[in-house]
Amino acid sequence: LELLSEVQVQRRLAGSTARWELSSLAQYVAHIQTCAKAGDADRADWWFSEMRGAGFEPNLQAYNTLLDAFGTAGRIESVDRVLQSMQDEGLPPDIYSFAAAIRSCELSADTERA
Numbered sequence: 211l212e213l214l215s216e217v218q219v220q221r222r223l224a225g226s227t228a229r230w231e232l233s234s235l236a237q238y239v240a241h242i243q244t245c246a247k248a249g250d251a252d253r254a255d256w257w258f259s260e261m262r263g264a265g266f267e268p269n270l271q272a273y274n275t276l277l278d279a280f281g282t283a284g285r286i287e288s289v290d291r292v293l294q295s296m297q298d299e300g301l302p303p304d305i306y307s308f309a310a311a312i313r314s315c316e317l318s319a320d321t322e323r324a
Contacts, residue, residue, distance in 0.1 A: 234266075235261065235266045235267075235268075235269065235272065238257060238258075238260070238261035238264070238266060238272065239261075239269075239271055239272050239275055241257045242254045242257045242258055242261075242272065242275045242276055242279065243275045243278075245257060245279060246275055246276070246278045246279035246282065249282065249283065250279070251279040251280050251282070251283040251285060251288070254275070254276055254279035254280075255276065255279070255280075255288070258272065258276050268299075268301075269301075270301060270304060270307075273292060273295075273296050273301065273303075273307065274304070274306045274307055274310065276292055277289055277292050277293070277306075277307055277310035277311065278306075278310050278313075280292065280310070280314060281309075281310030281311060281312075281313040281314040281317075282310075282313065282314075282317070283314075283317075284314050284317030284318040285314060286314045286315060286318050289310060289311050289314045290311075293307065293311060
């Protein structure tokens, strides 16, 4: 699986008259997961936005992968935003969602909030 940077995606788009997109939700989730494992929460968020822009509705795995990226980075506000988005879309968080939220509190030393 080839992980493309934003610049590479823009170059491919610039050289084509059609919008270049990944062909499945699973491919987007794989990119988000790779970014999360690399500690790049901003890039994971970018791929999540690209996924939505391509017309794919995020599933629980996509959300949890994004939550993992933000949780590992200790970005509590971003975790809260994603959890709220899940609830707004009628997708209840699961044990993995809450584990990412707790991890972000732990890494931010916000034990009261955890």
